[in-house]
Amino acid sequence: MKAGFLALPLIALPFVLNDFWLTQIATRALILGITALSLSFLATYLGVVSFAQITLAGIAGYTIAYFGPNTVGVGIKLPFWVSIPAALLFSVTAGALIGYIARRSRGIYAIMITLAIGVAFFYFTRQNYAVFNGWTGFSGITAPVVAGTSLRDPSTLYFLSLATAAIAVVLVSLFARAPLGLAIQAVRDAPSRVMALGIPVTTPVVAAFAFSGLIAGGGGILNVWYQERISSFSVGLGPIIDVLIIAVIGGLRHPLGAFLGAIVFVLLDTFAVDLIDRDRFNTLIGMVLLIIVMVAPNGLQQLAADAVAKLRAKEHQSGKSARIKTNT
Amino acid sequence: MKRLKIAATALAIGAVVAPAQAEDIKIGVISILEGAFASLGQDGIRGAELAVKEAGGVVDGQSIDVITMSSDASPDSAVNAARKLIEQDNVDILVGPLSGSEGIALRDLSKSYPDITFINGSSAAQDTTLRDSSENFFRFGGDGAQWMVGVGQYAYEEMGYKSVAVVAEDYSFPYTQVLGFMSEYCSAGGRVPEKFWTPIGNKDYSSVVYSIPDDVDAIFVALGGADAVNFLTQYDQAGGDKPIIGGSITIDSSILESKGPFKNLLIGAPAGTPTVSDYEGDEWIAFTALYNEAYPDGFSAPSIFAHHYYMGAKAAMLALDEVDGSLDDGQQAFRAALTDLEFVTPTGGTMRLDENRNGIIDNFVTEVYEREDGSLGTRVVKVVRDVNQVLGQDPEIFLASGPVSRDNPSCP
Numbered sequence: 194m195k196a197g198f199l200a201l202p203l204i205a206l207p208f209v210l211n212d213f214w215l216t217q218i219a220t221r222a223l224i225l226g227i228t229a230l231s232l233s234f235l236a237t238y239l240g241v242v243s244f245a246q247i248t249l250a251g252i253a254g255y256t257i258a259y260f261g262p263n264t265v266g267v268g269i270k271l272p273f274w275v276s277i278p279a280a281l282l283f284s285v286t287a288g289a290l291i292g293y294i295a296r297r298s299r300g301i302y303a304i305m306i307t308l309a310i311g312v313a314f315f316y317f318t319r320q321n322y323a324v325f326n327g328w329t330g331f332s333g334i335t336a337p338v339v340a341g342t343s344l345r346d347p348s349t350l351y352f353l354s355l356a357t358a359a360i361a362v363v364l365v366s367l368f369a370r371a372p373l374g375l376a377i378q379a380v381r382d383a384p385s386r387v388m389a390l391g392i393p394v395t396t397p398v399v400a401a402f403a404f405s406g407l408i409a410g411g412g413g414i415l416n417v418w419y420q421e422r423i424s425s426f427s428v429g430l431g432p433i434i435d436v437l438i439i440a441v442i443g444g445l446r447h448p449l450g451a452f453l454g455a456i457v458f459v460l461l462d463t464f465a466v467d468l469i470d471r472d473r474f475n476t477l478i479g480m481v482l483l484i485i486v487m488v489a490p491n492g493l494q495q496l497a498a499d500a501v502a503k504l505r506a507k508e509h510q511s512g513k514s515a516r517i518k519t520n521t
Numbered sequence: 522m523k524r525l526k527i528a529a530t531a532l533a534i535g536a537v538v539a540p541a542q543a544e545d546i547k548i549g550v551i552s553i554l555e556g557a558f559a560s561l562g563q564d565g566i567r568g569a570e571l572a573v574k575e576a577g578g579v580v581d582g583q584s585i586d587v588i589t590m591s592s593d594a595s596p597d598s599a600v601n602a603a604r605k606l607i608e609q610d611n612v613d614i615l616v617g618p619l620s621g622s623e624g625i626a627l628r629d630l631s632k633s634y635p636d637i638t639f640i641n642g643s644s645a646a647q648d649t650t651l652r653d654s655s656e657n658f659f660r661f662g663g664d665g666a667q668w669m670v671g672v673g674q675y676a677y678e679e680m681g682y683k684s685v686a687v688v689a690e691d692y693s694f695p696y697t698q699v700l701g702f703m704s705e706y707c708s709a710g711g712r713v714p715e716k717f718w719t720p721i722g723n724k725d726y727s728s729v730v731y732s733i734p735d736d737v738d739a740i741f742v743a744l745g746g747a748d749a750v751n752f753l754t755q756y757d758q759a760g761g762d763k764p765i766i767g768g769s770i771t772i773d774s775s776i777l778e779s780k781g782p783f784k785n786l787l788i789g790a791p792a793g794t795p796t797v798s799d800y801e802g803d804e805w806i807a808f809t810a811l812y813n814e815a816y817p818d819g820f821s822a823p824s825i826f827a828h829h830y831y832m833g834a835k836a837a838m839l840a841l842d843e844v845d846g847s848l849d850d851g852q853q854a855f856r857a858a859l860t861d862l863e864f865v866t867p868t869g870g871t872m873r874l875d876e877n878r879n880g881i882i883d884n885f886v887t888e889v890y891e892r893e894d895g896s897l898g899t900r901v902v903k904v905v906r907d908v909n910q911v912l913g914q915d916p917e918i919f920l921a922s923g924p925v926s927r928d929n930p931s932c933p
Binding site: 211212216217264316319320322327328329332333420422424426427429431463466474 | 555589590591593594595596597598600601604605608609622625626629630653691692693720721926927
């Protein structure tokens, strides 16, 4: 019922919006939301803030670029049904590897390790020419054509992103309730007790990172189809911080928070320059983000949930009083 | 009552028709308005707006709307900015972007928007127009190689440097600059035994400084901004005394005004550039006056960015004027007018396009000199007119040498 309320307008969007709003705002927000979800998943269930999620998305994106059609003459062309699983495989493996490296760190130390990995990957892509084509990166990437329609077609890409986002949200919810997910949360809350019970801590941590790699990889593949290019800039500190901002302002508690954060971020990023003097638009973006963090310390999702709960309570109360009236 | 109805109908029709009559032509301008390049990017916008202002902001009764959008030097952001301008603001013509990799990204994007005309701002990557060029992407300016024309020959013949080491940043623009220098220098007889590619934003150049061979006569430094200051400072501190040859963005005001001890290395250093701020040509003086009048709070003279955005926007205005502001029929007439356009540039040459829609430009060889008060300035030692993108060579031979890279060209 609740899902239906959410799903119907989202499915109707392509029939209402023009291409700009559909692609540049809605699709872009979904794609950023998917990558941010991989971060908020780790933050919520494992208690680790990872700065390496853009790296994981980037690995999937670069795989698509390297094994797909591009105009820079680097790479091997493979059919998309090979390159897409390969991209996901690489991002999952990379996620597991990062999880293994960071398995014993928490808090600020986990941030430092993942940030170091992210920045190292950024400089590596910038200077490696054989695989990543250095500074220039890959351009002219085209999304595969399935049954006569390009996946880059505005409504096709939108539905694809929407479906991926829905699957990611469902997967995160299921994963959190599965035995492995519960083990991960136990590691978050009391790692020493988990060890005392004889459960190895490494496996759940590595599994959580690998799973976040799967989600981030999905976002990365969609992103490279959306941008039709990828370069060192796509995996730099800017996007890393963007995704963190999205996850934080959206709220880490609920998977949908990442998407709320993404839509606010994309709207601001696109239209701030129209609202205010062009010298100052970054100030506006910063101010709005600051206000969101101050007003809604648990993110926009929590703010919305609170508002809905309050409304319900009021309705409930007025309903009750109405019934009392009829009784008397 | 009836009269009221007629009036209402007339009003309604008027409301429908009126906007069609007053339909503006929209020009979107993309420049870097954030981060380290913000003040330079702002000057690019000034250049584009100046060209529109100069024409009175009107072409054949249609007013010209300029809408600006910022990128952050990354190709992704340039593409996002362009998509927003095209799809949301419905611009007809795009002017921009500022930097090289952004230019290649917009060139690729322009193929997906055949009804929009893209005119380059100041980005100067070679492949934007040379290879894989796009029908609706025009560049009324040169690339990084054209901007070095004249320097190679000058260094070999006038300065007598027989062999030169190269220190440059590791990305497309410096590659192109090195090509422009080397293709002339090597065919004059010079040799480049060693090239050092450093990451952009590098702080520690000691490994480069100590690897520069003893037997070279000079160093060609194609670094920009802080990178150039850092390299020259460290080279000077290590006791280096080879003379310097500069790239187009190496010797700028920040280098000339910095109090670094490397001043003596710079005096007499030649460099190549399409824009000399204090050039004394009549057209440039007039252009500077126009710029200063319109932007009292701008720079003291137009920068390379204002100069190039101005030429791009001016070309658009002139071509629009030629077709009486008509952009019908997929802008075919407008593009034909752009293709055949010839106009006098602020540097006094004649701007026109080659078959890849790339500008044939004037280029300057400048040298650093010491003023009487001890400060440094640049002065023009040579003007090279009519520099084309294949640097005067046979196009087929030029193209056959392949895209620029770390190892191409080479003459050790």
